Each structure stands twice: as structure tokens, then as C-alpha cells.
Amino acid sequence: MSVYVGHAAEAEAFPRAAETLVADTQLRRNVRHATDVIRRKRARVVDEVPDWEALRETGHAIKQHTLAHLDRYLEEFERNCTKAGGRVHWARDADEANRIIVDLIRATGESEVIKVKTMTSDEIRLNEALEAAGITPFETDLADLIVQLGEDKPSHIVVPALHRNRMEIREIFRRKMKLEHLGDKPEDLAAAARVYLREKFLSVPVAISGANFLVAETGSVVVVESEGNGRMCVSLPRVLISLVGIEKVVPRFEDLEVFLQLLPRSATGERMNPYNSIWTGVTPGDGPREFHVVLLDNGRTNVLRDDEASETLDCIRCGACLNACPVYRQTGGHAYGSVYGGPIGAILTPQLQAMQHSQSLPYASSLCGACYEVCPVKINIPEILVHLRAKAVEQGYEPWQERAAMKAASIALASGSRLEAAQKLARAMQWPFEHDGKLEHLPGMLASWTEFRDLDAVPGQSFREWWAERG
Amino acid sequence: MTIDLFITCYNDTLFPDTGKAVVAVLERLGHRVAFRREQSCCGQMHYNTGYQSEAFPLLRNFVRTFADAEVICAPSSSCVAMIRDHFPKMAAASGDEKLVERVEEIVPRVFEFSEMLVDRLGVTDLGAYYPHTVTLHPSCHGLRSLGLGNKPRQLLERVRGLRLIELPEAEQCCGFGGTFAIKNADVSAAMLADKMRCVLNTGAEVCTATDNSCLMHIKGALSRMRTGVKCAHLAEILAASA
Ligand code: SF4
Numbered sequence: 210m211s212v213y214v215g216h217a218a219e220a221e222a223f224p225r226a227a228e229t230l231v232a233d234t235q236l237r238r239n240v241r242h243a244t245d246v247i248r249r250k251r252a253r254v255v256d257e258v259p260d261w262e263a264l265r266e267t268g269h270a271i272k273q274h275t276l277a278h279l280d281r282y283l284e285e286f287e288r289n290c291t292k293a294g295g296r297v298h299w300a301r302d303a304d305e306a307n308r309i310i311v312d313l314i315r316a317t318g319e320s321e322v323i324k325v326k327t328m329t330s331d332e333i334r335l336n337e338a339l340e341a342a343g344i345t346p347f348e349t350d351l352a353d354l355i356v357q358l359g360e361d362k363p364s365h366i367v368v369p370a371l372h373r374n375r376m377e378i379r380e381i382f383r384r385k386m387k388l389e390h391l392g393d394k395p396e397d398l399a400a401a402a403r404v405y406l407r408e409k410f411l412s413v414p415v416a417i418s419g420a421n422f423l424v425a426e427t428g429s430v431v432v433v434e435s436e437g438n439g440r441m442c443v444s445l446p447r448v449l450i451s452l453v454g455i456e457k458v459v460p461r462f463e464d465l466e467v468f469l470q471l472l473p474r475s476a477t478g479e480r481m482n483p484y485n486s487i488w489t490g491v492t493p494g495d496g497p498r499e500f501h502v503v504l505l506d507n508g509r510t511n512v513l514r515d516d517e518a519s520e521t522l523d524c525i526r527c528g529a530c531l532n533a534c535p536v537y538r539q540t541g542g543h544a545y546g547s548v549y550g551g552p553i554g555a556i557l558t559p560q561l562q563a564m565q566h567s568q569s570l571p572y573a574s575s576l577c578g579a580c581y582e583v584c585p586v587k588i589n590i591p592e593i594l595v596h597l598r599a600k601a602v603e604q605g606y607e608p609w610q611e612r613a614a615m616k617a618a619s620i621a622l623a624s625g626s627r628l629e630a631a632q633k634l635a636r637a638m639q640w641p642f643e644h645d646g647k648l649e650h651l652p653g654m655l656a657s658w659t660e661f662r663d664l665d666a667v668p669g670q671s672f673r674e675w676w677a678e679r680g
Numbered sequence: 681m682t683i684d685l686f687i688t689c690y691n692d693t694l695f696p697d698t699g700k701a702v703v704a705v706l707e708r709l710g711h712r713v714a715f716r717r718e719q720s721c722c723g724q725m726h727y728n729t730g731y732q733s734e735a736f737p738l739l740r741n742f743v744r745t746f747a748d749a750e751v752i753c754a755p756s757s758s759c760v761a762m763i764r765d766h767f768p769k770m771a772a773a774s775g776d777e778k779l780v781e782r783v784e785e786i787v788p789r790v791f792e793f794s795e796m797l798v799d800r801l802g803v804t805d806l807g808a809y810y811p812h813t814v815t816l817h818p819s820c821h822g823l824r825s826l827g828l829g830n831k832p833r834q835l836l837e838r839v840r841g842l843r844l845i846e847l848p849e850a851e852q853c854c855g856f857g858g859t860f861a862i863k864n865a866d867v868s869a870a871m872l873a874d875k876m877r878c879v880l881n882t883g884a885e886v887c888t889a890t891d892n893s894c895l896m897h898i899k900g901a902l903s904r905m906r907t908g909v910k911c912a913h914l915a916e917i918l919a920a921s922a
Contacts, residue, residue: 228866237870535853539870573864575857575871576728578824598730607730611859615726619734622689622721623741632693647903657865661872662900665694672692672699676715 211304212508214332214562220546222569227544236372240364240541243371244532250478251529251583258474268471269587271464272523276513282425282458283504289428293490295500302507303333309503310335310417310450311342317448317499319344319415325432325439326350327419328366328526329452329505331548332561335417346417347409349438351402358385364542366549367476367528372541406438416446416497421525422468423458423502429489430502431465433472433482440484449497454505456522468525471585475527508561518593521556523586530580530590536573545570552580556593564597568606571597610654625673632671639666682712684749686742686790688756689721695892701919702755702793705806708919718745724762729859732770739770743782751789753796755915757822757890760792765825792822793915794831794890804834810920811841815884817875817898819891820853832890832914839917845882849874856897872901879909886910888917 220226230236255261275282287297300306314322322339324330324346336357339346348357355370356363359381363369370378379393382401391401418439422431430451432439443449459468465487473479491500513519531537531551542550547558547567555574559567571594574580580590601607621631642648648664650656658664670678683706687699706713722742723735742763746752754760764787771783791800798804816836822828836844855861855871875898879887887902889895892913899911 224864224866227864231866231870535855535871535874536864536867539867539874544867571730572860573867575820575853575855575860575868577820577853577857579820579851579853582824595728595730598728599732600730602730602732611729615729615731615734619726619731619737622723623737625716625718625720625741625745628689628692628720635693649904654862657862658900660865661869661904662897663903664896664900667693668696670696672687672696673715673717675696675700677717 212302212562213334214508214558215334215548217547217558218562218566220567223544223546223573224569226546227540227573230540230544235374236541237539239372239374241538242374243368244538247368247478247528247532251475251532254474254478254480258470264467264471265585265587267467268525268585269520269523271459271467272586273520275458275460276456276519276522279455279458279513282460283455285425286423286428286458287504289426290430290490290502291428293428294492295428295490295502298501298503300503300505300507303505306333306452306503306505306507307335307338310452311338311344313448313450313501314339314344314415315342317415319413319448321345321347321409321413322415322417323347323349323409323413323442323446324353325416325418325442326353326369326434327417327452328363328548329419329454330417331363333452333505333507335452347406347413349406349409349442350434351399351436351438354402354406355381358382362543363548364550365528365531366526366542366551366553372543410438410441410445414447416442416449418443418449418451420451420453420457421472422465423453424462424465425458426461427489429462429487432486433469434484434486435477435479435482437484440486443486443488444496446497448499448501450501450503452503452505454507455509456524472525472527475529475583475585512557512560515560517596518556518560520588521553521560521593523588524553524557525586526553527585529583529585533579533583534574535577535579536575545573552590552594553588556590556597559597564600564604565606568601568604571595571601614654629671629673632667636667636669682714682750683796684714684716684746684752686719686722686746686752686754686759687715688754688759691755691892694896695913698755698892698913698915701913701915702753704919705797705915706753708806709801709803714749716745716749722759722762724759725858727762727766727770732773736770736774739767739783740779742767743779743786746786747782749786749789751791751796751800752786753791753793755793755890755913756892757792757819757826757828758893760790760795761821761825763787763790792826792828792890794822794828794835795826797918798831798834805838806835806918808838808842808918808920809840810917812886813843813845813882813884814886814888814917815845815847815879815882816850817847817854817879817887817889817894818850819889819894822890823851828890832888835914835918836888839920842917845884847882847887848878850878852878854894854897856894858893861897872897876901876905880907884909886912886917888912888914890914
């Protein structure tokens with residue numbers, strides 16, 4: 210099996226990557242500005258829904274039910290999609306999915322494909338596989354196009370170029386589209402992208418999409434988007450291939466009523482997405498003549514097996530947890546070393562691929578709970594983070610100094626009398642570091658505290674000593 | 681009523697004044713306050729860092745210590761969140777039926793300090809006098825796990841002489857997060873810098889909270905930068921009198 214998540218296995222540990230990124234003032238400014246704007250919009254359209262909490266509960270319940278019967282719903286989807294003229298392929302892992310897609314494209318005899326935004330394709334490194342097979346992929350989502358032309362990496366699951374401002378985007382377009390006199394207004398940039406993309410839409414006959422949902426009952430595939438490029442990709446080409454994680458299935462058409470309220474409001478702060486494409490198999494004389502769905506596992510059934518963390522698969526990739534996260538706000542998505550950044554990335558990546566490649570991710574959170582508060586399907590991210598931390602400790606990935614310190618602290622805190630002894634010891638040991646009642650330079654692991662902050666010295670009398678003296 | 685204090689290990693060791701203030705406030709209201717010497721720590725640091733089995737003896741000690749307490753008051757929102765959110769699960773995972781039962785009995789009797797005053801005792805006016813400008817940082821655990829809402833604010837609004845100044849972006853985490861501040865020191869410091877900007881923009885003399893762990897973090901930077909802005913736990917403000 211070769212399960213991988215983009216290049217996350219080779220990525221730097223989170224703290225190291227973050228150290229560089231927090232020093233990038235432009236990036237921090239861009240990320241802060243963009244997340245602030247989306248958060249404000251989200252809050253406005255969420256507050257106006259009177260039954261928002263009930264919707265979240267329902268969304269969670271539908272997802273949990275589906276995951277409990279995933280095999281059944283996937284087979285139902287396969288039956289109905291096939292009946293409608295589609296073909297369903299099952300891919301155990303990233304390599305297998307890439308192979309299937311490359312073979313399908315080769316069979317068409319084409320050497321170019323257009324793509325609608327799909328993070329799943331970045332997960333399996335599809336573009337690299339296509340290029341290696343001599344097939345050129347063209348991203349058609351504006352943000353993905355910016356990332357592709359900028360030879361950059363996506364930094365947000367909904368807005369992959371969130372870390373770029375329009376002046377930077379103008380530079381990329383000017384260079385890559387050879388537009389000497391391009392302006393930096395949003396209209397200028399959109400117009401340039403439109404001209405560049407229109408030509409591809411009209412000339413490339415094979416398209417690759419992801420999907421937001423699969424409907425088991427009807428065999429339909431659902432893509433929601435803001436730009437209309439997706440609509441063109443799923444309707445203009447001759448051949449359409451949709452790459453979809455197995456967790457994206459919902460049982461009934463009616464379930465979309467819940468998710469199509471939760472998703473756009475959480476993702477972009479819109480009441481509804483401007484473009485909602487739902488298609489079922491092929492229809493003679495209309496749209497693609499050949500339609501394939503590649504169902505991707507790539508570690509998902511492993512996630513499913515862990516009762517304490519399987520709700521990770523409820524995720525509808527709205528990005529609200531990223532926008533709400535105070536850690537993401539400082540670093541942007543690149544620090545997470547994965548196509549999935551932010552709180553959801555911190556729990557998803559280490560579960561999909563082996564923990565040893567991403568043990569720093571569950572620790573990339575202050576556990577403030579802002580992600581859980583906004584998640585439209587109520588994934589208890591902080592709890593899953595702690596669960597994964599326990600796994601990292603259990604598998605021995607945390608430094609020995611920390612393990613020793615934690616063991617010692619556990620013994621020292623196991624009773625009141627031991628705590629009392631520890632207090633006395635701390636007081637006796639701090640004198641070399643104390644200065645005017647403050648500790649400004651501490652050794653060992655505590656040095657990273659005093660690098661940025663002072664610490665009050667342990668006072669001469671503890672509460673319990675005061676209490677005893679008071680009688 | 682006898683109110684048992686769970687002072688929490690770090691308040692006991694590092695912030696004895698907070699404990700003394702809690703005693704003063706509760707006694708002022710005419711209650712008997714008890715402190716059981718066998719108490720120690722709720723295990724939050726261990727649990728949240730992934731050291732579940734090291735956290736477990738601390739849970740046991742807590743349950744042993746407070747088994748027959750009527751009400752337990754703790755001046756730390758994150759420790760109360762630890763007890764409420766995680767003790768039942770930890771007990772269940774141990775497979776010890778007896779422990780599950782005892783935890784089930786104890787948890788509803790644990791109150792965070794502002795909950796104790798506003799919900800359990802039904803008071804908001806403690807007769808305090810604190811002639812300073814104050815801004816309130818709503819600690820993440822108080823805000824999101826305990827849902828303290830405007831309880832701390834209600835209490836502050838009744839303090840004579842106190843002028844409360846709104847903290848901008850108040851609900852943003854200060855970046856402490858226990859061992860997060862050590863393991864991810866750079867990001868933690870970046871978050872703290874944002875919090876600093878907001879606290880300093882208020883022009884307040886004092887920053888308060890329901891949790892000394894956030895305040896320890898915030899104060900760490902206020903002190904390092906020699907801002908002259910002070911931190912004080914909510915209890916210390918409510919204990920102040922003319
Ligand atoms: S975890 Fe929740 S908030 Fe985050 S992307 Fe998924 S659905 Fe959205």
C-alpha cells in the first residue's frame with residue numbers, strides 16, 4: 210500500500226516551519242486580512258439562521274450514520290451511478306488512483322486536461338503523476354491557477370491562494386501570462402484569468418473534478434463553487450473524471466438540503482453558492498459522453514476504525530476551522546506541511562498517513578476550541594487532537610526529556626504532601642535564576658518560555674502554607 | 681454552607697494571593713471555607729499533552745480527596761473544564777465501575793469561581809472597591825468549555841470605582857495552551873503579541889481573567905516589555921475593598 214498525503218511525509222516539523230512563517234510579515238498580514246473577512250461574512254449569515262444548531266446536529270448525525278454503513282452506501286452509489294451510464298473505479302491508495310486516472314486519460318488519446326478545484330488530487334499528487342505520464346493539467350479554479358502559475362503550494366482548503374494579496378497575484382500573472390501592463394485591481398486579474406482559461410475550456414476535451422458530495426440514492430455527484438469554472442469543466446468536455454474520497458457519500462438526495470445550507474455559509478459566508486452542479490451519469494446530447502468516478506480510500510478506512518477519531522471523516526471541507534484558528538492565523542497553511550492545513554489538517558494528516566511523519570501536527574494547537582465552535586458538522590477537533598497526542602506519546606515520538614519530566618510531575622503531583630515537597634524544592638532551586646522576583650532566563654525546556662516571556666518567581670509562601678499558618 | 685476549595689496546584693504554588701482572595705470573598709458572604717491538604721492537581725497538563733496514564737493518578741487523588749465534599753469551588757476555568765469534560769471519560773476508560781460512579785457524583789458539584797458566585801450563590805455584588813481601569817480576557821476554557829458567558833463581566837460591573845474597558849478581539853486565544861507555549865514557542869509568542877496589542881490598546885491598568893494560566897502568559901509578556909500593565913485574577917479584584 211502506498212498511502213501518502215501530498216508531500217507531508219517529507220515536510221518539516223510544524224514548529225520549525227512555523228518559525229520561518231511567523232517572520233514573514235506580508236504573509237501574516239495577508240492571512241489575517243483574508244481570514245478576518247471570511248469570518249465576519251460567515252458570522253453574519255450563520256447568525257441569521259434560527260435553527261443553525263439543529264442543522265449542525267443533523268449534519269453530524271447524517272454523517273455519523275453514513276460512516277457506520279459506509280460500505281452499503283458506497284455500493285448503492287456505485288449501482289445507481291452505473292445504471293445512469295457512469296463508471297465507478299475503486300482506488301485503495303494514492304498510487305492506484307493515479308494509475309487509474311492516467312490510464313483513463315491515455316485511453317482518450319489526449320495529452321491535456323482541465324481541472325476543477327480538488328484538494329483530493331493534491332492529496333494523491335495527481336498533477337505530478339499526470340506530468341510524469343506526459344499529460345499537462347490546467348487548473349481552472351482562480352486560486353488554484355494562482356498557485357499553479359506561482360509554482361506555489363495551496364495554503365487553505367477552500368481558498369488555496371489565501372496567503373497571496375492581489376499585488377503578488379498581479380506579479381505572477383504578469384510573468385506567466387506575459388501581460389506587461391496588467392493592473393492590480395480584482396477586475397483586471399479576473400479578466401486576465403478569464404481570457405487565459407476560456408481558451409482551455411473550449412479546446413481541452415478531458416476534465417478532472419473533485420466532488421463535495423455523492424448521493425447514494427441517485428448516483429449523483431455534487432460540486433458547489435463560486436466562479437462557474439467548475440460548471441464549465443463538468444459540462445463542456447467529452448470525458449469527465451471525478452476523484453472523490455469515500456467519505457463524501459450521503460444516503461439520500463434530501464440530505465443535500467442540510468449540507469447545502471451548512472457548507473456555503475461556513476465556507477465563504479454565502480447563503481448559497483453561485484454555482485451548484487449536480488449530475489447523474491451521462492445524458493445523450495448533453496454534457497460529457499464518458500463519465501468516471503474514482504472512489505479513493507488512501508487511509509480513510511484506517512481512520513474509520515478508530516472510534517475516538519473517526520468523526521474526522523464527517524468533514525465537509527468548509528475551511529471554517531482554519532479561518533477561526535488563532536494558530537493558522539499566524540502561520541497560514543504551509544506550516545502544516547500538508548494539502549490539509551489548519552485544525553482539520555492537524556487531525557486528518559496524521560491519521561491518513563503514519564503518525565511518524567506528522568507527530569508534530571496534533572500539537573499545533575492551543576486547544577482553544579474555536580474550531581469546534583464553528584465546525585458545521587460538530588467535529589470535536591480539540592478532543593481528537595488530544596487523542597492523537599496520546600497516540601504520539603504511546604508510540605514513543607515525544608522527546609525523552611519531556612517523557613521523563615511528565616513522569617516525574619505525575620509522581621510529584623499525586624498527593625498533597627508530595628506537592629508540598631515539590632513546592633519547597635522549586636523554591637530552593639530557583640535562586641540562581643531569580644532576579645527581582647522574576648525569572649527571566651530558565652534552562653532546558655523552560656528556556657522557550659523565557660525566550661519571550663518573564664515568569665514570576667515561586668513566592669516564599671504557598672497557599673497551603675498560608676492556610677496552615679492561619680489555623 | 682461549607683465550600684471546599686480546589687485551589688489547583690499552580691495557584692497553590694505560584695499564585696497564593698488568588699486563593700487568599702477566594703477565601704476572603706466566600707467568607708465575606710458568610711460561608712465556611714475548607715481546604716483539604718491532600719488535594720493536588722487535576723492532571724490537565726498531562727492529559728492535554730497526551731500523557732493519559734500519567735494524568736490518571738491525579739484524577740484518583742482528586743476523587744479520593746473530595747469524595748464527600750458538598751460543593752467544590754476552583755478559581756481556574758481550565759481546571760474545571762478538565763474535570764467536567766475529561767474526568768468522566770477517563771474514569772470510563774479505566775474500566776473501574778466504582779470510580780465511574782464517584783466521578784459522576786463529584787463532577788456536578790465542582791464550580792468555577794464565577795459560576796459559584798453567580799449561579800450557585802446567586803450574588804453579583806460583592807461590595808468590592810477597586811478604583812482602576814480593567815480589561816477582561818475571557819479565557820478560552822471559560823468561554824467555550826464552561827460557557828461562562830457574561831458572568832465574569834456581571835461581577836466586575838458591580839465593583840465600585842472600577843471602569844471596565846472592552847478588550848478588542850477578546851475571544852482570540854492568548855497563545856498559552858499549556859505545553860503548547862513551550863513546544864510551539866514561536867507561534868505562541870506571535871499569538872501573544874496580538875493579545876498584547878489588544879490589551880495595550882485599551883489603555884487599561886489591569887488585565888483580568890478567570891484563569892491564572894492565561895494571565896501568567898499575558899503577564900509574562902507585559903512584564904518582559906516593562907509595560908507597567910498589571911494582571912490580577914477576578915477573585916483578587918472582587919476581594920478588594922475600601
Ligand atoms: S473540520 Fe469542520 S470546520 Fe473544519 S473544514 Fe471540516 S467541516 Fe469545516
